[in-house]
Amino acid sequence: MNEGGLESALSRMRAAGLSAAACASFAGAWRQAASGQAGLMPEAELEPADAIPSLAEAVGSARPDPALLDKLCVIKLNGGLGTSMGLERAKSLIPVKDGLNFLDFIAGQILALRAAHGTKGPRFLLMDSFGTSADTLRYLEKYPDLSSDGRLDFLQNKIPKLAADTLEPAAWPAARDLEWCPPGHGDLYPSLLGSGWLDRLSGEGIDYLFVSNSDNLGATVDLGLLAWFAQSGLSFLMEVAERTASDRKGGHLARRKSDGRLVLREIAQCPEGDLDAFQDTARHRYFNTNTLWLRVADLRRALEENDGALPLPLIKNTKTVDPRDASSPKVLQLESAMGAAIECFSRSGAVLVPRSRFAPVKTTEDLLALRSDAYCVTGDQRIELVPERRGVPPDVVLDPACYKMVAGLEAGFGEGAPSLRRCDHLRVQGPWRFEDGVVCHGAVKFINPHPRVATAQAGVYRDTEVGV
Numbered sequence: 001m002n003e004g005g006l007e008s009a010l011s012r013m014r015a016a017g018l019s020a021a022a023c024a025s026f027a028g029a030w031r032q033a034a035s036g037q038a039g040l041m042p043e044a045e046l047e048p049a050d051a052i053p054s055l056a057e058a059v060g061s062a063r064p065d066p067a068l069l070d071k072l073c074v075i076k077l078n079g080g081l082g083t084s085m086g087l088e089r090a091k092s093l094i095p096v097k098d099g100l101n102f103l104d105f106i107a108g109q110i111l112a113l114r115a116a117h118g119t120k121g122p123r124f125l126l127m128d129s130f131g132t133s134a135d136t137l138r139y140l141e142k143y144p145d146l147s148s149d150g151r152l153d154f155l156q157n158k159i160p161k162l163a164a165d166t167l168e169p170a171a172w173p174a175a176r177d178l179e180w181c182p183p184g185h186g187d188l189y190p191s192l193l194g195s196g197w198l199d200r201l202s203g204e205g206i207d208y209l210f211v212s213n214s215d216n217l218g219a220t221v222d223l224g225l226l227a228w229f230a231q232s233g234l235s236f237l238m239e240v241a242e243r244t245a246s247d248r249k250g251g252h253l254a255r256r257k258s259d260g261r262l263v264l265r266e267i268a269q270c271p272e273g274d275l276d277a278f279q280d281t282a283r284h285r286y287f288n289t290n291t292l293w294l295r296v297a298d299l300r301r302a303l304e305e306n307d308g309a310l311p312l313p314l315i316k317n318t319k320t321v322d323p324r325d326a327s328s329p330k331v332l333q334l335e336s337a338m339g340a341a342i343e344c345f346s347r348s349g350a351v352l353v354p355r356s357r358f359a360p361v362k363t364t365e366d367l368l369a370l371r372s373d374a375y376c377v378t379g380d381q382r383i384e385l386v387p388e389r390r391g392v393p394p395d396v397v398l399d400p401a402c403y404k405m406v407a408g409l410e411a412g413f414g415e416g417a418p419s420l421r422r423c424d425h426l427r428v429q430g431p432w433r434f435e436d437g438v439v440c441h442g443a444v445k446f447i448n449p450h451p452r453v454a455t456a457q458a459g460v461y462r463d464t465e466v467g468v
Helices: 004-015 020-034 055-060 066-071 102-117 133-142 185-194 197-203 223-232 272-278 296-305 338-344 364-371 406-413
Strands: 046-048 072-078 095-097 123-128 153-155 208-213 236-242 252-256 262-265 286-295 315-320 330-335 348-352 375-377 383-385 395-398 419-429 432-434 438-447 454-456 459-467
Touching (some): 004 020, 055 348, 066 102, 072 185, 095 102, 095 364, 123 133, 133 153, 153 185, 185 197, 185 338, 197 296, 208 223, 208 296, 223 286, 223 348, 236 338, 262 348, 286 296, 286 338, 338 348, 364 406, 406 432, 438 454
Parallel strands (some): 072 208, 123 153, 395 419, 419 438, 432 454
Antiparallel strands (some): 046 252, 208 286, 236 286, 315 330, 375 383
């Protein structure tokens, strides 16, 4: 194997000041790519995950201990810029509800948890990117009690994009920043190590990590689950939820036949001939919510045993070096998923959680639902579905031509989200402006085939189609 391309890439990374852990992790991914390993997980090598305890079963067998909060660090992944919704700054700064954004709710949850139990913990950190750190830290200055030492984040790494045919670092002189890409959220581990935070947390007496995405406000510290994890002896715990038809293309949990270990399989790791089995939600019942619990000592040991880089399965993404220019050269972006680390520990497990702990905002449709009265804010700053929803969020479908971007959503719903408390399905087609006071019950459609903006007037709409 000619490693000239690897050495060129590592030289570029070192010149950019990236850590030895980041370089080691990239080297492992590059060698997988160069060897022809696509990180595929054939169905014949897997069996369905079974014997997954529910949250109620786990919590019911543990005695909550608030003292554990002082041994816990909450880490939120906060590297996204919200570009898919037309934004160029931290996605967590998008207003979510009552004028508050994701960061407001996250900070409120941490502070409320400490106040409720009279503890100094949990410690709180963000894994920011080069594009989100400055705005995020500036905003969080309004919460001086969030950190006793003023340290609130560490940066995820960046890696070179690779020419698809040679695996050499891609060159794009027109925009040098486009020669780099993020390595996926599996970068959590080398970033923690390379930044010095893993050693620092250990020195502070932190024994456990709770990790989730900043756009998932359902992922909050459950004291009973923390106690169960602490008592379980597990090194790694993944929160999973039941797959539905809408989740069939997302990664799922399985068990590897060769050694019995739990593994995470993403659709990019599924051979084409196995796609039917991959999407069979009755066979592979659980998906990764990207909410994890880790034992610090065991994570440090695993990193030491693997020269600073966990052997995570490779995810190869083929793109163009300039994502806005389809004619620009093809490149490979080497990524990994942080949940894939479940196979790196002999003592790993999963817990089945209700859908209420998985409420990410990936689209403006998710955002509109969250802004509506289908969700309420609890006293400890959690956002959850109102009781009459019975755990089922409203199904919202918005015309992407009009509402895919936040600016379009604000234009259509600037006076407030419609009431969706009793709405099963909402579909909005074409340009509309919703007045304050629109109430939807059952299945409601607003159809406007014309370019002129129509007005949805205040009132109750029940199982109806409104057209112009």
